[in-house]
Amino acid sequence: MADPTGFLKYERAEPPKRPKDERVHDWQEVYADLGQEERNRAVRTQASRCMDCGIPFCHSGSAGCPLGNLIPEWNDLVRRGDWAEASERLHATNNFPEFTGKLCPAPCEAGCVLSISPASGGPVAIKRVEETISAQAWESGYVQPEQATVSTGQRVAVVGSGPAGLAAAQQLTRAGHEVTVFERDDRLGGLLRYGIPEFKMEKKVLDRRLAQLRKEGTTFVTGCEVGVDLTVEELRERYDAVVLAVGALRGRDDTTTPGRDLRGIHLAMEHLVPANRQCEGDGPPAIDAAGKHVVIIGGGDTGADSYGTAIRQGALSVTQLDQYPQPPSTRDDDRSPWPTWPYILRTYPVHEETGERRFAVAVKRFIGDDDGNVRAIELHKVRVEKDPETWRREVVPTSEEVEELPADLVLFAIGFEGVEHMRLVDDLGLKLTRRGTLSCGSDWQTEAPGVFVCGDAHRGASLVVWAIAEGRSVANAVDTYLTGASDLPSPVHPTALPLAVV
Numbered sequence: 001m002a003d004p005t006g007f008l009k010y011e012r013a014e015p016p017k018r019p020k021d022e023r024v025h026d027w028q029e030v031y032a033d034l035g036q037e038e039r040n041r042a043v044r045t046q047a048s049r050c051m052d053c054g055i056p057f058c059h060s061g062s063a064g065c066p067l068g069n070l071i072p073e074w075n076d077l078v079r080r081g082d083w084a085e086a087s088e089r090l091h092a093t094n095n096f097p098e099f100t101g102k103l104c105p106a107p108c109e110a111g112c113v114l115s116i117s118p119a120s121g122g123p124v125a126i127k128r129v130e131e132t133i134s135a136q137a138w139e140s141g142y143v144q145p146e147q148a149t150v151s152t153g154q155r156v157a158v159v160g161s162g163p164a165g166l167a168a169a170q171q172l173t174r175a176g177h178e179v180t181v182f183e184r185d186d187r188l189g190g191l192l193r194y195g196i197p198e199f200k201m202e203k204k205v206l207d208r209r210l211a212q213l214r215k216e217g218t219t220f221v222t223g224c225e226v227g228v229d230l231t232v233e234e235l236r237e238r239y240d241a242v243v244l245a246v247g248a249l250r251g252r253d254d255t256t257t258p259g260r261d262l263r264g265i266h267l268a269m270e271h272l273v274p275a276n277r278q279c280e281g282d283g284p285p286a287i288d289a290a291g292k293h294v295v296i297i298g299g300g301d302t303g304a305d306s307y308g309t310a311i312r313q314g315a316l317s318v319t320q321l322d323q324y325p326q327p328p329s330t331r332d333d334d335r336s337p338w339p340t341w342p343y344i345l346r347t348y349p350v351h352e353e354t355g356e357r358r359f360a361v362a363v364k365r366f367i368g369d370d371d372g373n374v375r376a377i378e379l380h381k382v383r384v385e386k387d388p389e390t391w392r393r394e395v396v397p398t399s400e401e402v403e404e405l406p407a408d409l410v411l412f413a414i415g416f417e418g419v420e421h422m423r424l425v426d427d428l429g430l431k432l433t434r435r436g437t438l439s440c441g442s443d444w445q446t447e448a449p450g451v452f453v454c455g456d457a458h459r460g461a462s463l464v465v466w467a468i469a470e471g472r473s474v475a476n477a478v479d480t481y482l483t484g485a486s487d488l489p490s491p492v493h494p495t496a497l498p499l500a501v502v
Contacts, residue, residue, distance in 0.1 A: 002052035002076045007114055010045050012122040020353050024311050027198040027279050030349040043132040046125040050075035057111040062499040063339040064111030066469040068491045069093045071108055071126055078129055087137035095167045101131025102201045104465045111339040145215035148176040154482045157239040159226045162190025163464050164455025165245030167471025171488050173218045175479050184225040190247055195272055197305050198279045227424030241450050241478050248456035252415045259366025264374040268306045268413035275309045289315040293406040295377055296320045298413030306411050308350030318355035323384050323395055326359040340499050362395050374410055379403045416461040435460055440494050444477040452478055
């Protein structure tokens with residue numbers, strides 16, 4: 001039984017971070033590596049704040065966790081110090097809690113009943129509890145390969161090794177199918193490998209989980225672009241079902257701002273990928289922030305990742321620009337009432353290190369030097385308006401005043417436009433939607449028979465927790481397609497959306 005007064009006894013506490021002056025000089029994770037006993041004692045206290053609500057919105061598929069994580073259950077198990085059972089309960093719904101514990105923005109915490117009022121002291125630190133359960137599970141050997149007892153003889157190809165593809169592959173392998181994951185990059189993991197900086201999740205965490213999948217029987221092929229190195233005809237001949245988990249990596253650009261063609265202006269992923277490759281030992285990156293004034297356009301997660309990467313590369317200055325006004329520090333119940341995802345200012349650890357964020361501003365033009373390199377930007381104050389009929393956004397200047405800001409490296413982090421144009425999609429006869437994604441029916445199957453889709457390729461750029469949820473759900477659909485029925489969980493429907501005010 002949970003302690004219903006725990007939140008009155010204990011304050012919410014975030015995990016301690018390493019000193020700023022220390023962490024900006026290396027690529028290790030920003031959070032302090034506490035001893036096991038100290039870490040577990042602190043997290044047991046945090047778990048004691050959970051009231052085991054009669055209606056736990058934290059694991060509601062629409063308002064909280066799309067995986068349906070059994071949060072009150074494992075909170076109480078942690079409170080009582082039963083780490084083994086907590087690990088079992090956590091892994092029952094989440095293949096990769098170490099990924100979500102480090103990377104997910106925690107919609108579960110936004111849906112926590114303690115988020116209704118600031119007077120509660122804030123939501124339960126669910127993300128911190130989850131990450132600690134996972135860490136303790138690996139340290140204690142609770143995480144072991146789960147091999148299928150019976151083989152179905154059916155072969156499944158999973159294209160893409162991001163969180164959605166890995167979740168689908170693990171579920172299908174455990175169901176007894178022969179699963180091969182194809183990855184066009186030289187290493188596995190998709191955005192987990194080359195999009196997420198090392199200071200957010202060290203890649204040894206990913207490699208440890210990949211080793212488990214291999215021991216369970218999943219086969220991996222790297223450096224293979226399906227549709228080119230392996231044709232669609234060969235794919236169809238060799239496999240009984242195909243899962244497309246190819247992501248939504250087509251970055252959004254802005255070609256309308258004067259000076260965009262100057263050298264030194266890039267999409268953020270063009271900066272993040274080689275920086276991650278350098279951490280893997282592949283040598284210096286082609287795009288390096290060292291000794292440069294860096295300007296990042298876009299206020300989301302990718303922008304923050306580039307922000308922290310530029311700092312660690314030795315940038316002279318880092319400035320992040322956002323067209324929208326600075327959000328409030330607390331939830332506005334009129335705009336985003338509980339339990340929806342709150343519209344508030346989100347400060348990442350990198351923002352505490354150095355640099356500056358600017359709100360309600362936009363680039364008027366890029367200024368170059370005599371050699372065609374960007375050297376500065378002209379910045380003006382703006383507001384974003386929406387046409388009430390078409391809902392199209394328009395950025396409107398609010399002042400004639402223009403500010404010049406030095407800029408040797410400019411990075412666009414303004415989102416993604418969907419699935420990249422690739423031969424695989426064309427040869428399967430599939431068309432992208434207006435949102436740049438791949439559509440599917442209620443059984444996750446595309447218009448190509450036996451070809452399924454999940455993750456960002458279906459949903460558009462989204463959260464790691466939604467990717468895993470869709471990977472688990474598509475595994476159920478594929479298993480049903482191949483065998484007629486499935487006992488695999490299916491946490492979300494293809495049309496599922498987070499609860500929101502429209």
